[in-house]
Amino acid sequence: MLTSTYIHMPRIGSTLEKRIWSNGVKTWEEFMDKKDELLIAPSKKNMIVTGIRESFERLESRDFDFFAKSLPRAEHWRAFEEFSGKVAYVDIETTGLSPRSSSITVVGIYDGKDARTYVKGIDLDEIVDIFPEYEFLVTFNGARFDLPFIKHEFPGIEFNQLHADLMYPLRRISLTGGLKKIECELGISRAEETVGISGFDAVRLWHQYERGDDDALELLLKYNREDIVNLKTIIDMMLPRFIENKFSECI
Numbered sequence: 001m002l003t004s005t006y007i008h009m010p011r012i013g014s015t016l017e018k019r020i021w022s023n024g025v026k027t028w029e030e031f032m033d034k035k036d037e038l039l040i041a042p043s044k045k046n047m048i049v050t051g052i053r054e055s056f057e058r059l060e061s062r063d064f065d066f067f068a069k070s071l072p073r074a075e076h077w078r079a080f081e082e083f084s085g086k087v088a089y090v091d092i093e094t095t096g097l098s099p100r101s102s103s104i105t106v107v108g109i110y111d112g113k114d115a116r117t118y119v120k121g122i123d124l125d126e127i128v129d130i131f132p133e134y135e136f137l138v139t140f141n142g143a144r145f146d147l148p149f150i151k152h153e154f155p156g157i158e159f160n161q162l163h164a165d166l167m168y169p170l171r172r173i174s175l176t177g178g179l180k181k182i183e184c185e186l187g188i189s190r191a192e193e194t195v196g197i198s199g200f201d202a203v204r205l206w207h208q209y210e211r212g213d214d215d216a217l218e219l220l221l222k223y224n225r226e227d228i229v230n231l232k233t234i235i236d237m238m239l240p241r242f243i244e245n246k247f248s249e250c251i
Contacts, residue, residue, distance in 0.1 A: 002082045008051075009048060011044075031052060035048075064136065064162050076162045077166075084112070085135075088134040089228040091139065092106065093223075093224055097145075099152035104153050105202075127154065128156055136164070137162070139166070141167045143163065169238070190230075205217070
């Protein structure tokens with residue numbers, strides 16, 4: 001989808017992007033081949049040609065920071081396929097909802113192969129060195145909750161990556177509600193031990209662990225790992241629908 005995108009280019013908005021798509025021109029290559037046939041003002045056409053050339057160069061050099069800054073935040077998901085080689089699926093557990101009065105207990109990071117959980121009082125500080133390894137982050141409600149919470153507790157983490165908060169593109173295709181509800185609608189199952197566990201239960205499990213219940217921590221970590229692994233399952237399943245929905249806007 002990234003190579004069908006024009007709205008990251010200076011002075012190119014969604015209306016013009018949709019007009020390009022409606023003319024059957026979806027990719028940058030197609031635009032370059034058919035630019036002389038398109039009824040677009042020459043000044044705009046020249047801007048797009050310049051933008052395409054720069055975008056190809058940035059993509060070839062894997063300049064995720066360029067696309068993170070130039071793409072609207074709600075459209076970062078468009079770059080997922082191109083930068084999924086260094087993706088982190090992220091979810092956190094906390095003692096409450098406010099970073100000012102609560103703290104992070106667990107940060108889960110899944111790279112598509114290995115799921116790691118970093119625990120308060122054990123190895124949570126390691127995430128400061130871990131996050132810069134990634135080019136793309138995937139969360140659910142992470143723009144409002146997970147990433148600001150992490151930033152508050154670890155201000156040295158920059159979060160300059162591309163970031164797809166799946167809650168928003170899922171809403172656009174009428175999948176609303178919390179992560180667990182959406183998983184059920186998509187037929188994604190959880191382990192018997194974690195079915196029905198909520199964020200409030202995660203707080204309870206942490207407090208049980210603080211009182212010496214190691215089994216409670218193991219269950220909490222299993223719950224968190226399922227969250228991050230299921231984020232990958234969801235974006236793999238739904239990315240074609242995100243793309244189809246985006247192109248349908250120009251019809």
